[in-house]
Amino acid sequence: MNAFLNHMSFEFRTGLRDKSLLLMNYLFPLIFYFVVGPIMAKLNPSFKDTMIPSMVVFAILSSMVLSLPNPLVAARESGIFRSFRINGVPASSILFIPALTAVLHMVVVATIITVTAHLFFNSPLPTDWFSFVLAFFLMSFASAGIGVLIGIISSNSRITILWSQAIFLPSMMIGGLMIPASMLPSGLQKVGMLLPSTYALSIFRGFAENGGISPIWSIVILSAGTLLSFLLSGYLFNWNNINVSRRKNPILAVLAFLPYILGFALLS
Numbered sequence: 245m246n247a248f249l250n251h252m253s254f255e256f257r258t259g260l261r262d263k264s265l266l267l268m269n270y271l272f273p274l275i276f277y278f279v280v281g282p283i284m285a286k287l288n289p290s291f292k293d294t295m296i297p298s299m300v301v302f303a304i305l306s307s308m309v310l311s312l313p314n315p316l317v318a319a320r321e322s323g324i325f326r327s328f329r330i331n332g333v334p335a336s337s338i339l340f341i342p343a344l345t346a347v348l349h350m351v352v353v354a355t356i357i358t359v360t361a362h363l364f365f366n367s368p369l370p371t372d373w374f375s376f377v378l379a380f381f382l383m384s385f386a387s388a389g390i391g392v393l394i395g396i397i398s399s400n401s402r403i404t405i406l407w408s409q410a411i412f413l414p415s416m417m418i419g420g421l422m423i424p425a426s427m428l429p430s431g432l433q434k435v436g437m438l439l440p441s442t443y444a445l446s447i448f449r450g451f452a453e454n455g456g457i458s459p460i461w462s463i464v465i466l467s468a469g470t471l472l473s474f475l476l477s478g479y480l481f482n483w484n485n486i487n488v489s490r491r492k493n494p495i496l497a498v499l500a501f502l503p504y505i506l507g508f509a510l511l512s
Contacts, residue, residue, distance in 0.1 A: 316395030389473025
């Protein structure tokens with residue numbers, strides 16, 4: 245347990261000291277929120293009602309999907325994973341601790357967004373705090389699982405950018421962040437159900453709201469996506485880039501999206 249806590253403490257401090265991680269965990273999402281949030285509220289006054297969950301989900305995607313994969317790839321390429329293996333660090337710690345520390349960073353960012361959006365932009369606070377906290381953690385771990393999986397299957401940092409953007413950009417456009425799903429054409433609404441952000445926002449809206457995706461189904465789908473992502477990350481994990489012939493087929497990572505595909509097929 246002490247080794248686990250020391251490892252997690254080191255990872256958390258690295259997220260504050262490393263300039264690139266500090267940028268993606270804190271500066272980029274907060275600057276985007278303070279600059280783009282008021283602009284979106286002026287263009288669409290109803291955006292104030294969803295500013296807090298939308299900006300929180302944006303911050304989560306920025307940290308988990310854009311930022312989390314690169315350190316995993318860099319550590320594998322530089323031989324850090326091999327040294328961990330020699331010193332008895334299990335693969336589960338290598339996969340889960342960076343994800344957990346990223347979630348802790350997002351707790352800080354989400355708190356800043358929630359408080360300041362209400363004080364500065366008159367965005368309403370969540371009426372159902374249970375749904376808000378539940379959606380936050382489900383989205384965080386679902387996105388972290390995807391981020392870790394991208395880092396595991398990517399052969400280099402350039403590939404991580406392609407995979408990360410394939411999740412991040414559609415989430416921005418059709419995942420309900422900038423444009424409410426109700427304002428999108430029905431076809432794009434259905435495609436948006438392939439993205440975790442769509443289900444997270446349905447939970448953020450709370451259990452009392454009628455219409456849209458059932459929060460219960462959203463909880464099931466995000467939980468299943470999280471579990472599959474981490475299980476596949478563990479199965480596909482490789483300690484180094486040397487034994488390429490022993491590496492399992494990375495196409496199996498697509499199975500992590502099976503819950504979202506089923507949601508698209510059954511709920512749309």
